[in-house]
């Protein structure tokens with residue numbers, strides 16, 4: 001079995017793929033902003049930096065993408081690591097001064113956000129973590145992606161047009177750490193910002209309630225073969241229909 005030395009302690013790798021996974025398992029706190037256990041690592045925020053001392057190229061490395069290999073020696077909280085994290089979080093504060101998750105992390109890292117920071121018109125709450133892009137890819141829609149380089153870099157639908165491929169699954173809302181992505185219902189449409197997406201909601205055939213984005217239901221059926229036996233019904237009406245059917249089967253004539 002392989003071992004990694006982390007903060008002077010030798011710990012077994014035991015199936016962990018990255019140093020971040022080991023640190024979490026061992027209760028060692030490493031700040032992260034672009035990592036999600038259900039999505040492939042991307043190494044965007046760099047806040048999870050650790051210092052490699054031996055067993056791989058020495059220097060700073062993002063622990064979420066650093067493979068846990070036998071003989072690796074890392075430190076998670078050296079002065080160099082702390083200094084670099086502070087620089088990174090300050091840059092994120094400048095980019096997204098209103099993102100609570102950034103402000104909270106800055107405080108935790110000993111960086112105090114300026115008391116009267118006024119958000120410039122071009123600031124955003126997007127920290128370019130890419131979680132929404134990876135979530136959208138993993139669902140299979142890839143309605144959004146990164147565009148441009150350097151300071152112009154942003155996440156958006158292809159060619160900056162409304163996200164026509166959006167399924168309305170709202171996985172991007174679930175994973176976005178800053179609240180930059182918002183979906184709202186208008187009539188029978190579900191609208192997503194900043195993607196400018198719009199999808200139709202299905203109406204329950206029984207109670208008339210709007211309950212699921214139509215393209216999502218179709219996508220799940222096509223891609224995963226989900227058998228939506230009662231796809232015309234909302235979950236509540238489906239549950240009631242199933243209960244009624246069950247009662248009829250187990251207690252025939254009970255309702256008559």
Ligand code: SF4
Pocket residue numbers: 125126127128129130131132133155172175176177178179180181
């Ligand atoms: S919109 Fe949210 S999830 Fe997507 S890159 Fe920006 S901060 Fe990350």
Ligand code: FES
Pocket residue numbers: 031032033034035042043044045046047048049062063064065
């Ligand atoms: S969590 Fe590792 S780079 Fe963001």
